[in-house]
Amino acid sequence: xxxxxxxSPTKYIFGRDMEKETGKEAAAIGAKKVLIVYGxxxxxxxxxxxxxxxxxxxxxxxxxxxxGVQPNPVDGAVRKGIEICRSESVDTIIAVGGGSVIDTAKAxxxxxxxxxxxxxxxxxxAIAKEALPVGVVLTIPAAGSEGxxxxxxxxxxxxxxxxxxxxxxxxxxxxxxxxxxxxxxxxYQTASGIADMMAHIMERYFTPTENVEIxxxxxxxxxxxxxxxxxxxxxxxQDYQARANIMWSGTLxxxxxxxxxxxxxxxxxxxxxxxxxxxxVTHGAGLAVIFPAWMTFMAKRNPGKIAxxxxxxxxxxxxxxxxxxxxxxDCLKAFFGSIGLPVTFAELGIANPDISEMVxxxxxxxxxxxxxxxxxxxxxxxxxxxxAL
Amino acid sequence: xxxxxxxSPTKYIFGRDMEKETGKEAAAIGAKKVLIVYGxxxxxxxxxxxxxxxxxxxxxxxxxxxxGVQPNPVDGAVRKGIEICRSESVDTIIAVGGGSVIDTAKAxxxxxxxxxxxxxxxxxxAIAKEALPVGVVLTIPAAGSEGxxxxxxxxxxxxxxxxxxxxxxxxxxxxxxxxxxxxxxxxYQTASGIADMMAHIMERYFTPTENVEIxxxxxxxxxxxxxxxxxxxxxxxQDYQARANIMWSGTLxxxxxxxxxxxxxxxxxxxxxxxxxxxxVTHGAGLAVIFPAWMTFMAKRNPGKIAxxxxxxxxxxxxxxxxxxxxxxDCLKAFFGSIGLPVTFAELGIANPDISEMVxxxxxxxxxxxxxxxxxxxxxxxxxxxxAL
Numbered sequence: 001x002x003x004x005x006x007x008s009p010t011k012y013i014f015g016r017d018m019e020k021e022t023g024k025e026a027a028a029i030g031a032k033k034v035l036i037v038y039g040x041x042x043x044x045x046x047x048x049x050x051x052x053x054x055x056x057x058x059x060x061x062x063x064x065x066x067x068g069v070q071p072n073p074v075d076g077a078v079r080k081g082i083e084i085c086r087s088e089s090v091d092t093i094i095a096v097g098g099g100s101v102i103d104t105a106k107a108x109x110x111x112x113x114x115x116x117x118x119x120x121x122x123x124x125x126a127i128a129k130e131a132l133p134v135g136v137v138l139t140i141p142a143a144g145s146e147g148x149x150x151x152x153x154x155x156x157x158x159x160x161x162x163x164x165x166x167x168x169x170x171x172x173x174x175x176x177x178x179x180x181x182x183x184x185x186x187x188y189q190t191a192s193g194i195a196d197m198m199a200h201i202m203e204r205y206f207t208p209t210e211n212v213e214i215x216x217x218x219x220x221x222x223x224x225x226x227x228x229x230x231x232x233x234x235x236x237x238q239d240y241q242a243r244a245n246i247m248w249s250g251t252l253x254x255x256x257x258x259x260x261x262x263x264x265x266x267x268x269x270x271x272x273x274x275x276x277x278x279x280x281v282t283h284g285a286g287l288a289v290i291f292p293a294w295m296t297f298m299a300k301r302n303p304g305k306i307a308x309x310x311x312x313x314x315x316x317x318x319x320x321x322x323x324x325x326x327x328x329x330d331c332l333k334a335f336f337g338s339i340g341l342p343v344t345f346a347e348l349g350i351a352n353p354d355i356s357e358m359v360x361x362x363x364x365x366x367x368x369x370x371x372x373x374x375x376x377x378x379x380x381x382x383x384x385x386x387x388a389l
Numbered sequence: 390x391x392x393x394x395x396x397s398p399t400k401y402i403f404g405r406d407m408e409k410e411t412g413k414e415a416a417a418i419g420a421k422k423v424l425i426v427y428g429x430x431x432x433x434x435x436x437x438x439x440x441x442x443x444x445x446x447x448x449x450x451x452x453x454x455x456x457g458v459q460p461n462p463v464d465g466a467v468r469k470g471i472e473i474c475r476s477e478s479v480d481t482i483i484a485v486g487g488g489s490v491i492d493t494a495k496a497x498x499x500x501x502x503x504x505x506x507x508x509x510x511x512x513x514x515a516i517a518k519e520a521l522p523v524g525v526v527l528t529i530p531a532a533g534s535e536g537x538x539x540x541x542x543x544x545x546x547x548x549x550x551x552x553x554x555x556x557x558x559x560x561x562x563x564x565x566x567x568x569x570x571x572x573x574x575x576x577y578q579t580a581s582g583i584a585d586m587m588a589h590i591m592e593r594y595f596t597p598t599e600n601v602e603i604x605x606x607x608x609x610x611x612x613x614x615x616x617x618x619x620x621x622x623x624x625x626x627q628d629y630q631a632r633a634n635i636m637w638s639g640t641l642x643x644x645x646x647x648x649x650x651x652x653x654x655x656x657x658x659x660x661x662x663x664x665x666x667x668x669x670v671t672h673g674a675g676l677a678v679i680f681p682a683w684m685t686f687m688a689k690r691n692p693g694k695i696a697x698x699x700x701x702x703x704x705x706x707x708x709x710x711x712x713x714x715x716x717x718x719d720c721l722k723a724f725f726g727s728i729g730l731p732v733t734f735a736e737l738g739i740a741n742p743d744i745s746e747m748v749x750x751x752x753x754x755x756x757x758x759x760x761x762x763x764x765x766x767x768x769x770x771x772x773x774x775x776x777a778l
Contacts (some may be wrong), residue, residue, distance in 0.1 A: 010396070225603040245603045257641075
C-alpha cells in the first residue's frame with residue numbers, strides 16, 4: 001500500500017423525488033444565483049428541469065440556464081457558460097444530466113474566476129485551485145462525475161479530448177441521485193454506462209502496487225454488484241431497485257475509493273479517448289471494445305492481477321495465471337455482449353479504424369509512455385488497437 | 390434500497406510519517422490554539438506526542454493538552470477537557486489515540502460551545518448542531534471513530550454507556566493514519582480492534598432492507614480483506630502492509646459506506662455495551678462474544694442474510710439457509726479464536742454474568758425494543774446473553 005490522501009466531501013442525496021431538494025441543498029451552500037447546465041431535450045420533456053427550477057424558486061434562488069450540451073462535450077459550451085456566469089453574476093452551477101453535462105459545468109466553474117482561457121487547466125498550463133461550487137442532479141449513471149474531482153472536455157478545433165483530474169477543487173458540493181430518473185434511459189446508453197463504471201474500477205484495480213487487499217476487495221465487490229444488477233436493468237428497465245444499485249455503483253466506482261493506496265493505470269481510457277475524439281462513439285461502448293483488448297495484451301506479459309480478477313470477479317477456477325486471465329477476458333466479453341455492447345471495432349461500427357493516426361495522436365496528447373500497470377509505448381498501443389479489430 | 394443521505398468529508402492522510410503533517414492540516418482548518426487529547430503513556434513513550442507537538446509548533450499553532458483518557462471513556466475527562474478549552478480559548482481539538490481518545494475529543498468539541506451539560510446530547514435532551522473542529526492522529530485501528538460522526542461515552546455515576554450518532558457534526562475534519570504507529574499494539578488489543586471493525590460492518594449488513602447488493606458486496610469485500618489480513622498482523626505484528634490494510638479497513642467499516650441505502654441493526658453493540666459498562670471489558674472482545682450469540686439466535690428465526698454472509702464471506706457451500714448460517718457462525722467463532730479472542734463469557738473472564746441486570750439496564754437505556762434485523766425484547770436479549778455463556 002502506498003501513502004495516500006483521500007477526501008470525498010460530496011454530499012449525496014439519494015432516492016425517489018430527491019430532485020425536489022435541489023433548492024434546499026443549493027441554499028445550504030450559499031447559492032443566490034445559479035446557472036443550470038443541461039443537455040438535450042429529455043430533461044425538458046420529462047419535466048425534470050421544471051421540477052429543479054421550481055425547487056430553486058421555492059428557495060428564492062435566481063437562475064439562468066444553458067442547454068444543449070452534447071455527449072463528448074466540447075469547449076464551445078464551456079466558453080458560452082463562462083460568459084453567462086460572468087454577465088449574470090452567477091455564484092453556483094447546477095448540472096442536470098450525466099457526465100458530459102457535469103464535466104461541462106465543472107469546466108465552467110473553473111473558468112469563471114480565472115483570468116486566462118479555461119483550456120489552460122486541461123492543457124496543463126495552469127493548476128486548478130478555485131472554482132465556483134457545483135451541484136448535480138444526476139440522470140445517467142456512468143461517468144461517476146457526480147462524485148469525482150475530474151472533468152473531460154474535448155477541444156473541438158484540435159479534436160483533443162483531455163481529462164483533468166483534481167483532488168478536491170472539482171468535486172461537486174452535492175449530488176442528487178434519484179434512480180427513477182434513469183428508468184427511461186435507452187438500453188444502449190444504460191449498457192455503455194455500465195461499461196464505463198466497470199472501467200473506472202478496473203483502471204484502478206490493474207495496478208503494479210502490491211498488498212492492496214482492502215482496495216482490491218472493495219473494487220471486486222462493486223464489480224460483482226454491477227455484474228449482478230446489470231442484467232436486471234437490461235431486462236426490466238423499470239426495475240427501481242436494480243437501477244438504484246447500478247446508480248450508486250457508478251458513484252463508488254469513480255469517487256476514488258477504489259484507488260486508495262495504489263498506482264492507477266488509465267491506459268485504456270487514454271486509448272479509448274482517441275476513438276471517441278476521432279469517431280465520436282459513446283465513451284462506454286469504446287471502453288467495452290478497448291478494455292478486453294488491453295487485458296489480452298497484458299495476459300501474456302503481466303497476467304497476475306488479470307488472473308486474480310478472473311478468479312474473484314468471474315469465479316474462474318483455472319490455476320494457471322495466463323489461462324485464467326484469458327478465461328476472465330472471455331467472461332468479460334461475454335458479459336458486455338450480453339448487455340448489447342460491442343467488443344470489437346467492427347461491432348462498434350468502425351470497419352477500418354485509422355490505428356496509426358490514433359496512436360500518433362494518443363502519444364502526442366498523453367506522452368511517449370502511458371499506463372501504470374505496465375508502461376505502454378506506440379508499438380504496444382498499436383497492438384492493443386489491433387487486438388480490438 | 391432505501392432513500393439515504395451520505396456525506397463523509399473527512400480528509401484522510403494515510404501512510405508512513407504522516408503525523409508530521411499534523412500542524413499543516415490543523416493550520417488548513419484554521420487552528421490557532423489546540424487541545425491535544427491523548428490516553429495512557431504509550432503516545433508519550435513512543436515519542437509520537439512530541440512529534441505531533443513539534444509539527445504544531447512548526448505551523449505556529451499553540452497548544453495545551455489533556456492526557457489519561459481511559460478505555461471505555463467516561464464523562465469526567467470530557468468535563469475536564471471542556472473546562473480547559475474554555476479557560477484557554479481553544480479553537481480546535483486534536484485526538485492522538487484510538488476510539489476512546491477520539492470519542493472524548495468529540496464530546497469535548499460538542500460541549501465547549503454548548504451552555505448546558507454535554508451529557509444532554511448523549512441522553513437525547515439536546516440535538517448536536519455545532520462543535521469545535523476535531524482532527525485525529527490515529528494509533529489504534531478499531532473503533533472507526535476517525536471517520537465516523539459517532540461518539541461513545543460512559544456516564545460513570547450511572548454506568549450508562551451511550552453512543553451518540555450524528556450525520557456530519559462530529560465527523561473529524563482530518564485523520565492522520567500512519568500504520569507504523571500500530572505495530573507496537575499488544576496482540577489482544579489488535580485482535581479486539583479487528584472484532585470491533587468486523588462488528589461495525591455486520592451491524593449494517595444484517596438488515597431487513599432488501600435489494601442492497603452494492604452495499605452488501607462492499608461490506609463483504611471489507612470483511613474478506615480483514616479476515617485475510619488479520620492472521621498476518623497476528624503472526625507478524627511488524628508487517629507494515631498488513632497493518633496498513635487493517636487500518637484502512639477499520640475506517641471503511643465505520644465511515645457509513647456500509648450502511649448506505651438500508652436500515653441497520655446495532656443490537657449486538659447495545660447488548661455488548663452493557664457488558665463493558667458493568668465489567669469494563671474491551672469492547673471488541675465483548676463483541677466477539679456477543680455477535681456469534683446474536684447470529685445463533687437469528688439463524689433459527691431469520692436465517693437468510695446470515696446464510697448469505699456464511700456463503701459469501703466464509704465460502705460456506707451448504708444450501709439450506711439455517712444450516713449454512715450455523716456453519717458460518719462456526720467459521721466466525723473459529724476465526725475469532727484463531728486471533729486469540731474469547732467467544733464466550735467464560736473465556737472473557739466473567740464466570741457468572743448478571744444477565745438479568747444487564748437485560749434490565751439494556752432496555753432501560755435503549756428502550757423496550759432494540760435492533761433492526763429483527764426487533765428484540767427482554768426475553769430475546771436474555772436468550773442472546775445466555776447463548777454467549
